[in-house]
Amino acid sequence: MLRPKTRKDSDLLLKLDKTTAVVPMDQYLRLTDLPFKITATAMLEAAYWAQNQCSYQAAEEALFRARGIRINDDTVRHITNTIGGIVFEKDCENAKSAYEKITSGKLSFPYKKSGILYIETDGASINTRYKDKNGSTWRENKLGIVFSSDNIYSWHNKRGELQHQIQKKEYVSYIGSVEEFQKHLLACALRNGYGNYKETVILGDGAAWIRNMKDLLFPDAQQILDFCHLCENVYKFAKDIYDSTSKTPPIVA
Numbered sequence: 001m002l003r004p005k006t007r008k009d010s011d012l013l014l015k016l017d018k019t020t021a022v023v024p025m026d027q028y029l030r031l032t033d034l035p036f037k038i039t040a041t042a043m044l045e046a047a048y049w050a051q052n053q054c055s056y057q058a059a060e061e062a063l064f065r066a067r068g069i070r071i072n073d074d075t076v077r078h079i080t081n082t083i084g085g086i087v088f089e090k091d092c093e094n095a096k097s098a099y100e101k102i103t104s105g106k107l108s109f110p111y112k113k114s115g116i117l118y119i120e121t122d123g124a125s126i127n128t129r130y131k132d133k134n135g136s137t138w139r140e141n142k143l144g145i146v147f148s149s150d151n152i153y154s155w156h157n158k159r160g161e162l163q164h165q166i167q168k169k170e171y172v173s174y175i176g177s178v179e180e181f182q183k184h185l186l187a188c189a190l191r192n193g194y195g196n197y198k199e200t201v202i203l204g205d206g207a208a209w210i211r212n213m214k215d216l217l218f219p220d221a222q223q224i225l226d227f228c229h230l231c232e233n234v235y236k237f238a239k240d241i242y243d244s245t246s247k248t249p250p251i252v253a
Contacts, residue, residue, distance in 0.1 A: 036079055038071070043079050046071055050080040095183035098190050102217065109195035109220075115149035117197040119189055119218065120226075121204055126175070144172045144185040146192045182213045189218070205229040 002022040004010035014020055023032075031037050038046075045067060050059040056073035059080075064070050071079075101107050121144040128137050147169035154164050172188040174181040186194075194200060200221035204210040206229055214223050225233075 035082060036075060038079075042069065042071075043083060045069070046076050046079045047083045050076050056080070091184060091187075095180075095187045098187035099183040102186060107190075107195060111196065111198050113148075113150075113193065113197045115197050116199045116201055117148050117189065117192065117194055118146065118201050118203065119185070119194075119221070120145045121185060121202070121210055121213075123207070123209075128175075139175045141173060141175045142178070142181040144181075144188060146170050146172075146185075146188050146194075148193055148197060178209045178213065182217055185213075186217050194218070206233065 002024065003020070004013050010020060013022070026032050026037065029039060031039065034040060034043070036043065046059070046063060049063045049066065050056060053059040053062055056077045059076050060071060060073045063076070121142065123140045123142045125138050126141050128139050131137050132139075147166050151166055151168040152164055153167050154162060157163050170188055170192055172184045174184050189200075200218055202210065202214045202218055202221045202223045203226055204223070206225045211223065214221055
């Protein structure tokens with residue numbers, strides 16, 4: 001770090017460059033234009049390890065073991081929040097643009113591919129540290145996954161059993177209202193070929209908000225109730241008909 005030798009030089013440097021010292025290496029690496037005084041590559045590396053760990057402290061330790069870079073957990077947190085904010089803002093712009101296109105009728109659906117586009121979605125409540133207007137800290141995290149039949153690899157194992165593996169898929173997650181989440185899910189579906197495949201499948205648990213979203217944004221899709229929730233609903237239905245005190249055996253088809 002280079003500092004002015006005299007007060008006159010210090011005042012002149014402050015007047016010309018709005019700084020009181022010069023770090024030639026930082027300027028050469030363009031770190032002076034970036035937050036946290038580290039390179040963009042190091043920021044992405046810190047954010048990558050942060051999103052794969054259970055805490056920022058664990059991310060600090062993993063980053064040091066993997067790359068030999070020592071960044072304290074507070075800085076890792078600030079870096080992750082900064083990059084996350086930039087990515088989320090961009091995602092919101094893309095989601096808004098996709099929603100405006102489909103609601104204005106500007107999207108074309110050529111249906112060129114003979115495969116199937118699969119869209120799976122669900123919601124789960126999580127407890128946060130922030131209270132809503134009713135004083136509750138619970139929020140629903142809505143999650144979607146999109147993939148196509150082109151990305152499903154099938155093979156037979158040694159016992160001759162048919163196996164499947166999804167080799168490419170994209171997730172989208174949003175903590176908030178259905179109105180905003182469905183925009184992000186639509187943008188994700190469009191990125192993965194919605195409108196190009198002859199068939200689209202919406203897989204969910206039968207919730208009303210999923211059905212309404214399907215009717216609004218994916219009217220050509222076929223909605224399928226997943227097997228786990230099918231079993232759950234059949235069990236509840238059967239339990240209502242044949243309670244524990246009934247001696248009449250259920251009818252098995």
